[in-house]
Amino acid sequence: MTQFDFNQKTSREGTYSVQYEGTEALFGAKGLEPFWIADMDIQTPVMIRDAIKKRLDNGIFGYTMWQNERFYGPVKHWWKTRFNISLNEADIHYAASVLYTVGEVIRQTTEEGDGVILTTPSYNSFPNLIQGNDRKIIESPLVYDEDKKEYFLDTESFKKLCERDDVSLYIHCNPHNPTGKVWTLSELKEIKQICKDNNVYLISDEIHMDFVRPKEDFVSVASLLEEDDAVLVTTGLGKSFNLASIPHSYFITKDRHLTADINSAMGSRYNVNTASSLALAAIEAAYTECGGWIDQLNEHIEENFQLISDYIDEHLSDVLSFDIPKATYLGWISFEKSGLDAAKVHQALVEVGGIAVSPGKLYLDHENNHFRFNAASSRARIEDGLERIRKTFEHLSK
Numbered sequence: 168m169t170q171f172d173f174n175q176k177t178s179r180e181g182t183y184s185v186q187y188e189g190t191e192a193l194f195g196a197k198g199l200e201p202f203w204i205a206d207m208d209i210q211t212p213v214m215i216r217d218a219i220k221k222r223l224d225n226g227i228f229g230y231t232m233w234q235n236e237r238f239y240g241p242v243k244h245w246w247k248t249r250f251n252i253s254l255n256e257a258d259i260h261y262a263a264s265v266l267y268t269v270g271e272v273i274r275q276t277t278e279e280g281d282g283v284i285l286t287t288p289s290y291n292s293f294p295n296l297i298q299g300n301d302r303k304i305i306e307s308p309l310v311y312d313e314d315k316k317e318y319f320l321d322t323e324s325f326k327k328l329c330e331r332d333d334v335s336l337y338i339h340c341n342p343h344n345p346t347g348k349v350w351t352l353s354e355l356k357e358i359k360q361i362c363k364d365n366n367v368y369l370i371s372d373e374i375h376m377d378f379v380r381p382k383e384d385f386v387s388v389a390s391l392l393e394e395d396d397a398v399l400v401t402t403g404l405g406k407s408f409n410l411a412s413i414p415h416s417y418f419i420t421k422d423r424h425l426t427a428d429i430n431s432a433m434g435s436r437y438n439v440n441t442a443s444s445l446a447l448a449a450i451e452a453a454y455t456e457c458g459g460w461i462d463q464l465n466e467h468i469e470e471n472f473q474l475i476s477d478y479i480d481e482h483l484s485d486v487l488s489f490d491i492p493k494a495t496y497l498g499w500i501s502f503e504k505s506g507l508d509a510a511k512v513h514q515a516l517v518e519v520g521g522i523a524v525s526p527g528k529l530y531l532d533h534e535n536n537h538f539r540f541n542a543a544s545s546r547a548r549i550e551d552g553l554e555r556i557r558k559t560f561e562h563l564s565k
């Protein structure tokens with residue numbers, strides 16, 4: 168089997184990447200080493216690049232349909248071979264992006280002023296979308312279990328929030344960004360039932376689904392769908408194959424009513440109902456040829472996380488705590504035990520360490536005593552990032 172090298176040095180020079188060119192504006196300093204946004208310093212597999220090149224050679228990029236076997240076939244193949252889920256074509260729909268779909272579900276299933284539940288800490292674009300659409304954020308804080316070293320949903324409080332008259336939607340992140348939590352079948356069943364009992368719409372964002380380790384532990388909400396359920400799963404290949412700048416996504420639902428409303432909005436209100444020809448070429452190659460690649464990538468990410476964990480144990484155990492996440496390529500690192508002032512830590516990471524990591528408060532971690540560290544890079548870059556973190560805390564401890 169082909170062995171892939173994820174330690175190759177990559178360059179984004181001249182590509183106007185947000186990770187590099189966007190860092191100075193956001194963090195207010197030049198020359199920072201970035202580990203914040205969720206894309207990878209790892210090239211998209213050559214099989215996908217070849218498929219895109221082949222599509223480019225045709226030379227015509229006019230309006231393109233996705234309703235055909237070269238889209239459905241690879242999607243069904245991926246879900247069957249990776250997750251043992253048999254999808255029906257009638258339940259699969261292409262959409263412009265995952266966040267477009269989340270936004271549209273917010274607009275379609277809630278009214279202005281309504282409450283939308285998020286588990287916190289939360290991926291930062293969810294609060295932005297809720298507020299940007301004039302809805303209210305309702306927080307259901309995840310509880311950290313010190314013994315199990317895992318986050319859990321407080322189902323009693325979640326239920327109470329769902330019972331509120333002003334709450335009509337819950338945005339679920341499966342697996343969870345930023346904590347890396349993998350939800351179990353029983354947790355998902357309980358969440359789905361609570362939502363159903365209280366007429367709360369359930370959307371499950373599963374964009375990180377290909378980064379569950381081991382992959383057999385991933386349970387998709389799609390496996391629980393029944394006819395007309397008020398549930399929608401949205402996902403895409405943006406994270407899995409580093410394709411964020413080739414916008415696309417797809418959603419899976421048996422809610423025919425909402426599907427019709429979303430498709431009608433995409434057609435009439437926004438006119439975004441055709442597909443990206445390059446995305447379709449990428450999806451076909453990824454979902455038919457790249458299973459081995461993503462398995463090896465997950466091994467590489469696991470090794471990077473082990474490196475981070477060992478480094479923290481050896482050099483930073485008095486100030487940092489870190490649990491290797493079972494999913495995503497994002498490390499959620501706590502400096503709570505250092506007792507240091509959160510604002511000072513985030514400032515020193517930039518000014519002393521010269522590193523850009525995402526501060527906890529971005530994810531509604533109100534104590535702000537975490538940072539999110541992207542581990543989808545070469546080992547050498549991770550080592551460099553760790554040294555920058557060490558330098559920061561050595562300075563703060565003086």
Ligand SMILES: Cc1ncc(COP(=O)(O)O)c(C=O)c1O
Binds near residue numbers: 205264267290372405
């Ligand atoms: C949970 C989650 N959903 C959605 C996105 C973005 O998806 P898209 O680019 O398809 O809108 C991200 C990107 O970090 C994410 O972490």
